[in-house]
Amino acid sequence: MELNIKTVDQLTVVEPLGDIDGKTAPTFQDGVLAIIEPGSRILIDMSGVSFMSSAGLRVMLLTHRKATGSEARIVLVGLNENILNSMTATGFINFFTVRNTLDEGREALG
Amino acid sequence: MDKIDFSFSDLIAGYVIQFDEEKDSFQLKTSDGREFSVKFAANTYAWIANNLLEPRQWCGEQMRDMLVPGRYLFTYGTFYQEHDAFNFEAQYLVFPGRKPGEFLPEKQDWWVRQIEALGEFYLKAQFGDEVINYDNYRTTITLTGEKPLDHFRQETDTISRLVYGFASAYMFTGEERFLEAAQKGTDYLREHMRFVDLDEDIVYWYHGIDVHGDRETKIFASEFGDDFDAIPAYEQIYALAGPTQTYRITGDPRILKDAEQTVDLFDRFFLDQEKGGYFSHLDPITLDPRSDALGENRAKKNWNSVGDHAPAYLINLYLATGEERYRKMLEYTFDTITHHFQDYDNSPFVQEKFYQDWSHDTTHMWQQNRGVVGHNLKIAWNLMRMYGLAPKEEYEAFARKIAKVMPAVGGDSQRGGWFDVMERRLCPGQERHRYAFHDRKAWWQQEQGILAYLILHGILKDEEYLRIARESSAFYNAFFLDHDDGAVYFNVLANGVPYLMGTERFKGSHSMSGYHSFELAFLAQTYTNLLITGRPLELYFKPLPDGFQDRLLRVSPDILPPGRVRIEQVWIDGAPYHEYDAEGLSVALPQSEEPLQVKVVVAPTKD
Structure with a gap:
């Protein structure tokens, strides 16, 4: 999995590319946790992720926990149907703000 | 003055x-x-x-x-x-x-009748006369057996405990509706409360779900004070209680798979490979017991995380499978308890809370330096169960020690019954251990006292143990049974009058669900008939086609000393059946396309 992180219009945009599973979750974790700072606004574009395993789900929760503790805001966009279903079925979806498109995500982050 | x-x-x-x-x-x-x-x-x-x-x-x-x-x-x-x-x-x-x-509770069917009445109460309270549907399950059941109607929380371990109750009631009565409730409850837990972690190849169980009409929200980590934002071992352990008891009846391989993968969770994440024992909490995200996010529960061990495996599911899993893995795990938990929990130089009560290196934690939340009477009695009871599998001198000595000291410090020699939580040590000038919160008596602690002294007498034949068992059972049966509304009271005052305030007024709550009262009935009858009064016991099973491995149905109702009990008769679908190992307490099931109705009579071996 590749992880691209860039700043666009004062938002941090994270673009994981590839599966997030037991092998790649640490890469995602290290990259995303490092950019969560007090007040930061982060858009995670999941459109390049086709599969997320339970390790991926857990790392998303860890991201949520750090963001909450730092008063940072995170919005997920571009979730495919499978990932959306597994996040809904496991209840993890309730922790996140989810939007369909990048524009809607930017709007949600103000 | x-x-x-x-x-x-x-x-x-x-x-x-x-x-x-x-x-x-x-x-x-x-x-x-x-x-x-x-x-x-x-x-x-x-x-x-x-x-x-x-x-x-x-x-x-x-x-x-x-x-x-x-x-x-x-x-x-x-x-x-x-x-x-x-x-x-x-x-x-x-x-x-x-x-x-x-003593009427020593009648051949006293506890059978009681478990039947309990089963009827909870069936009616949860499902009325309707089709059994766990969408309608509520954690809260009022004193009179009614449910709240607005949005509600369904907790994994309370459903599991009630499923244990229904399964046990079926094993004693053969009543199909109890089995249906146990199976449907097990299916519901699998569908709604189970998280299969494919990366780790383990199963863990949600704390519960919130139900708002048709919408369901999963609650991942515990939301209760002691366990907030963590996966407590206690909840994972009790998540298996009901399904495992159901597995004993049906041999449903899906349940066995869940149990195996949950035991994998215990072995790989809760087990302390370095210092031994099981941690009490995991970080729900990292599955790390040493995570700083756990706060006061970081790297801790306690009675529940080590001692509750055996009674909640592990003995029953072993009884159903005969697997060496579970026998070893049982022995490991009892060795750990025997080695670390005794603290008789300092207190007549065991130590229940520990840091990772087994040094004593005397400051944890409400427990501080306090002893739960029922936990001490539960250790004695379960040590004697394990004694039937591994008759170690240290198990007997520890159980006898508890049996000797507990009546004076945790029992009520004036009125009968067992108290709740006590200060473990006397302060200067005190002669009596203080009640930590109150002098009420909880139903589940009575269970521990009754079962401890029944099995102690049943195995060791000490008349003093029989006397205390009888007194304990007499108190429970005189004062805890609710003859007006059904089932049993949560608490009575020291004098036996029901205490009906707050959540202790309920028959169903986070703390009471339909586990201990059924377990007491199931095992009190087992010990009474098979180890004390010398009477037979009827048991019912309904194995699925090719459910149990090698189609071998193990029927021992509990771990009992070898050679004390044998099968007397077996019926399958109403007809006498002879393919069984009387001394080995197992039935070789015939091939079948349908679930079989199996009735077994076990009885004490004649001297």
Whole structure:
């Protein structure tokens, strides 16, 4: 999995590319946790992720926990149907703000 | 100033020394040898403790004739303070049997009838006369068996505990509706509460779900004070209680797979490979017991995380499978308890909370340096179960030690029954251990006392243990059964009067669900019939086609000492069946396309 992180219009945009599973979750974790700072606004574009395993789900929760503790805001966009279903079925979806498109995500982050 | 110079009412439990017809009074000696004079009042009345759904038998004038020496009874009355002394006058008497020396809970089917009544109560409370559907399950059940109607929380471990109850009720009665409730509950837990972690190849269980109409929200980590934002071992352990008891009946391989993968969770994440034992909490995200996010629960071990595996599911999993893996794990937990929990240089109560290196944690949340009476008794009970599998001297010695010290510090020798939470140590100037919160008596702690002393007597044949078992059982059956609304009370006051306040007024709550009362009935009847009174016991199973490995149905109701019990008769679908190993307590099931109805009679081996 590749992880691209860039700043666009004062938002941090994270673009994981590839599966997030037991092998790649640490890469995602290290990259995303490092950019969560007090007040930061982060858009995670999941459109390049086709599969997320339970390790991926857990790392998303860890991201949520750090963001909450730092008063940072995170919005997920571009979730495919499978990932959306597994996040809904496991209840993890309730922790996140989810939007369909990048524009809607930017709007949600103000 | 400190003199008690007022009248008050209270309960005395004891053995009749003699009845004085002339004075219309009798002498009573308590369990610890103190004597009281009891005078009949103008309106004293008496009854014989009746089972659930049985009519009460009043004694009338016959009560005086019943006061023969040696007979045990409870008498509630008033201590009138007069002439610089107390005169006790009885308001009512409760007898635990119809005849001298008789304790009705020792009847061949007392507890079978009780578990049936409990099962009926909870079926009706949860599902009414409708089709059994766990969408309608509620954690909260009121005193009278009603449910709240607005949005609600369904907790994994309370559903699982009730499923345990229904499964146990089926094993004693063969009543199909109990099995249906157990199976549907197990399916519901699998569908709604189970998280299969494919990366780790483990299963863990959600704390619960919130249901708002058709919408369901999963609650990942515990939301209760002690366990907030963590995966407590306690909840994972009890998530298996109901499914495992159901597995004993059906052999459903899906349940076995869940149990195996949950045990994998314990082995890989809760087990402390370095210092031994099981951690009490995991970080729900990293599955790390040493995560700083766990706060006060970081890298801790406690009674529940080590000791609750055995009674909640592990003994039953072993009974159903005979797997060496579970026998070893059982032995490991009991060795750990025996090695680390005894603290008799400092307290008559075991130590229950630990840091990772097994040093004592005496500051944890509400527990501080306090002992739960029922946990001590539960250790004695379960050590004696394990003794049937591994008869180690240290297990017997530890169980005997608890049995010896607990009546004086956790039992009520004045009124009968067992207290709740006690301060483990005396402060300077104190002679009696203090109640940590109150002197009420909880139903589940009575269970531990009854089962501990029944199995201690059943195996070791010490008459003192039988006496305490009888007294404990008499108190429970006299005061905990709710003859008006059904099932059992959560708490009674020290004097046996029901305590009906707050959540302790409920029959269903986060803390009470339908586990301990059923477990007590299931095992009290098992120990009584098979280890004490020498009577047979009927058991019912309904194995799925090719459910159990090698189609071998193991039928021992509990771990019992080898050679003490054998199969007497087996029926399959109503017809006598002979392919069984009487001493090995197993039935070789025939091939079948449908679930089989199996009825087994087990009985004590004749000397």
